[in-house]
Amino acid sequence: MQRTQTPVLSRLARLNPTTVFLAALVLVLVGLFAPGVAGGVLLLALAAGLVWLMTVTWAVQARATRMLRLVMLTLLIAIALAKLL
Template identity: 60%
Template sequence: MQRTQHRLARRLARANPTAVFLVTLVVVLVALFTPGVIGGLLTLALAAVVAALVVTTGASQPTRLRVVRLLVLTLLITVGLVKLL
């Protein structure tokens, strides 16, 4: 693992799971209920964050969890692109 990834992994491990969940929930709800281009861009931004997390933490996760994360990522990208159209 690269040095920057190690630092990021330690930072993620220290984050309060409840706070992370609530912030993510708010961002998802705002992105899904905001119409048009802004909602699509917010959804795609959230997908970019999820993609970064999948890349950063993917090797240490079990296969089932990686598959679920990839499905969520695919769903976010699809919703974001549909909202942009």
């Protein structure tokens, strides 16, 4: 393990990408279909985790990937805020 790598990132790197994608998809769908505040809070919690992951991996991502991730994160946060209101 590199000096700058945390144990959490090491564990995330070993996970099956398909499983992680499906788990995130389930969280998003539950957040979208959950009524009102519960769905908004779940989506905001998911967005917070994604913000943390983006800040950690920002330096190694291509410019196009960064922009796409920012757009998707902005959409997720906008939907979460709309559910809260």
